[in-house]
Every structure is written in C-alpha cells, then in structure tokens.
Amino acid sequence: MSKKKDKKCTCGQYTMNHTLHNEHYWDVNRNIDVTLEEDNEDFHDKVFDELLSRIVENITNLLKEKNKAYGNTALNPINVFSKLNAEEAICARLDDKIARIKNKGINDETEDTVTDIIGYLLLLKMAK
Numbered sequence: 001m002s003k004k005k006d007k008k009c010t011c012g013q014y015t016m017n018h019t020l021h022n023e024h025y026w027d028v029n030r031n032i033d034v035t036l037e038e039d040n041e042d043f044h045d046k047v048f049d050e051l052l053s054r055i056v057e058n059i060t061n062l063l064k065e066k067n068k069a070y071g072n073t074a075l076n077p078i079n080v081f082s083k084l085n086a087e088e089a090i091c092a093r094l095d096d097k098i099a100r101i102k103n104k105g106i107n108d109e110t111e112d113t114v115t116d117i118i119g120y121l122l123l124l125k126m127a128k
Contacts, residue, residue, distance in 0.1 A: 086127040
C-alpha cells in the first residue's frame with residue numbers, strides 16, 4: 001500500500017498539485033493537476049509543451065529504471081516459461097493492462113496502468 005501526501009509547487013506562472021507516493025512506487029509524478037492563472041494562447045501552448053515534456057520524461061525515466069531492474073527483458077525475453085518473442089510478449093502485457101482498465105475503469109486505482117500502457121506502446125515501437 002502506498003502512502004500519499006499532496007505537495008503543491010509553483011512552476012512559472014501556473015501551479016501543479018502532485019500526489020506523491022513512497023520511494024517504492026515507480027511513477028511518483030503520476031497525478032498532475034494544473035491550475036492556469038493566465039488566459040492567453042501562447043501561455044497555454046507553453047504550459048502544454050512543458051506538461052507534455054514532463055509526462056514523457058517521467059515515462060521514459062520509468063522505462064529506463066525498469067529496464068535496469070529487469071535486465072532488458074522486454075526487448076530480449078529470457079524465454080524460461082514463455083516462448084514469445086519481444087513483440088508478442090509486449091502485446092500480451094498490453095492485453096493484460098487493457099483488460100484491467102476494461103474491468104475496473106480509469107480511476108486512481110488504475111491510473112498507473114495507463115502509464116504502463118504508454119510505456120509498453122513505446123517498447124512495442126522499439127521492438128518492431
């Protein structure tokens with residue numbers, strides 16, 4: 001069970017609320033709520049660009065950490081029990097993640113599953 005506490009930080013001209021988890025949780029920046037304090041198109045574009053960069057960076061860092069922990073098995077499966085190649089194995093993992101969302105919906109309990117799906121899609125792109 002992860003411990004949650006809210007932390008508010010101001011980045012530039014907007015405010016983000018982060019729900020933090022303990023150090024054992026892979027995706028510590030998964031909940032970002034942005035309150036815009038200015039109403040002009042250039043500002044919104046900058047906010048979008050920064051948020052997209054942060055989300056992509058968080059997912060990329062997550063994949064790198066997991067790759068170190070698991071020894072690159074996503075792209076080079078060790079095939080002890082499963083004989084699937086990398087692409088097939090990633091698709092099987094995607095099926096499991098999508099089934100979880102189908103059964104439970106998208107909520108706080110499954111939000112990390114959305115991040116996992118994005119990560120597996122990136123891995124699938126790399127495996128092809």
